[in-house]
Amino acid sequence: MQRVVIIGAGQAGCSAAFALRKRGFDGEIILLGEETDPPYQRPPLSKAYLLGDMERARLYLKPPGAYTDAGIDLRTGCDAIAIDAQQMRVDTAQGPLTADAIILATGSKPIRLPEAVTGGLAGIHYVRDLADIDAIRTAIPDCKNAVIIGGGYIGLEAAAVTTKIGLNATVVEMAPRILQRVASRETSDAMRALHAHHGVTILENVGLALFLGDGSVKSAVLADGTELPCDLAIVGVGIRPDIALAQAAGLRIENGIWTDARGQTSAPGIWAVGDCASFPHTGAPLRLESVPHAIDHAETVAANVLGARTDYTARPWFWSDQFDVKLQIAGLNTGYDQVVTRPGGKPWSRSHWYFAAGRLVAVDALNAPRDYMSGKRWIEAGQTPDRKRLADPAADLKTLV
């Protein structure tokens, strides 16, 4: 194998490039990124960086010299335009490249609101790329009323940050409760209380009808007719895996770019990692949208590109920072039928434990790092703690399994 071309210079693409080198690959590694910045971390975009608490250079995953030092040919501002799966060729903005292996690491794109809703107005922002956040930060000093569409993690983090900066923030959630898609009622309730305490208005069970304004947004009209003043709109209504290139190349798509357990797509020699990939997980296809997955998946798949035959085992976990609460989540709560609450001793601190048919499958820990760390290890080891004692904050976690 002489040349690996990686499409997408985000978390997964960057991890794959360095993992190939670390495993002794001495051929050419070309890392193509359509953005102009070198690979960077996204989590701070809706947290410390949006708040203005973190310098831009700190976001970068590797220092500038690291790519040259490792012999990785990072080409920023260079999109891959098409893939020819038979010829193993990638067409780029700078010309065609042949490859012995291609790794797709194209990530995801935010779901955009239709023009009929946005009216093409300025002042309506998404939260995905550095450029999106820079635009929000530039706008903030002239804004008073932020309306955030979508009460998922990204929307709630944006509400927390804009509130801290001094804007009036309102979250509009179409579902009956915030975080409905990802968390239990218990966790939604706790996060709602936290936001209310800090002055965020949360509207649930009501959708956005449209934005009004002249040139730039002035108000948001909701489905029930309410009109909210709005000079900063932030839309966080979910993401879709970026499958455009793979689909055009004729690769199998199944809720993302389909891969086998080793990360290979339906075309031999073409692999997919990170947000864009859908892989088998305990029998069903799964896609994960998180940094830890992007890193772990890239490492396993890089090894497989070089001939290892390792199945990927996901160890899902996630975190979110909102006001003075750190939420840490381990496992996947799919199919849960019971939630056990373990109260904590500190402000806002508590944890919610998800059980499916009596087995521990996930935990949401709010300002409860011990609960998170223990829960993560139990879930990965397939252990289930005693539920009664779990609910008793006096019971020592170390004695529960």
Added chain:
Amino acid sequence: MKITWTLQDGRTHTAEVANGTNMMEAAVANDITGVVGECGGSLSCATCHVYVADDWVGKTGEPEDFEDAMLDATEAERKDNSRLSCQIVADDSLDGLHLIVPAL
């Protein structure tokens, strides 16, 4: 300042680190296997767990409450000199610091 890691295979790696950088960032920049830094230093993951060499323990300070709680259930065994390296920030007083990466 200079920092030295004892790696998982027993070899050492020494690097120059700019003041203000935390020890997880420094490890990632130097591709130190075993220090991952999944949460980017936001005290959420504990994948930056290291042991501080005995002669440096006093100088790196004590973990804060949240860090202390995270360390209580780390993958590698917690020891008296365990720290989350994203919480140790380079400055001149730490010149020569020696960290040990937990073996698997």
